[in-house]
Amino acid sequence: MWSWVGHRITGVVIFVFLLVHVLDTSLVRVSPEAYTAVIGAYKNPIMGLGEAALVAAIVFHAFNGLRIILIDFWKKGPKYQRHMLWSVLILWVVVMVPFLIRHLSIVFGGH
């Protein structure tokens, strides 16, 4: 049940970000200065934490989405759905830990 709530919320959050992300990337068509100025905002530490949260949401939605697909199409999917939820959470940690170490050290590394 809560995995369904989580899937919904992350889906909407990613969608809203995607709308904004296409708009900011479109600034490359305005001028290099406009793009670089706005993308510069993504590089401060506060935004760095926001990006980390966003990636956490996407990684959860992606792995849980694959779990939903397996429940629907794999014969034994419904039987193992609970095990697969644990796998989703474990995979999420396995991906997020190295991601956070790398991304946060880039963001807070002070280049």
Add this chain to the structure above:
Amino acid sequence: MSNDTIAAPRSAHTPQYKRHKTGRASFEMMAWLFMRLSGVVLVVLIFGHLFVNLMLGQGIHAIDFGFVAGKWSSPFWQVWDLLMLWLAMLHGTNGVRTIINDYAERNGTRMTLKTVLYIAAAVIIVLGTLVIFTFDPCPAGAVTDLPSFCPVP
């Protein structure tokens, strides 16, 4: 040997079992299937996108106009990003449509929200597609953050 199968009932009024024959039902079936197929492809596209843009080299610090110009000078990344744009937008739009149908109970509210959703989605898909294809990596008059392959002014 006699027939093992049971003959069809003769009644003319036997209701036919019609599975997704109506337009509405087959649309929902296609949408359901699309969510799953696009999901599988999106995992590859999005994880690849995040890895190349945030993990390699200087990570997010490397992203500026020249970075984007460098990527889109290759048809590989143009196609990658175009596919990601269309699949993610259609997947996300269809997902939000489901959510609106679930929670907006008044007919008027539902229609209004979905109209706004479809217009926003169409604008973003068209805009993103145009940007990928009309992009100029060395715009005239620009001096900062250009990719290294641009002629020096």
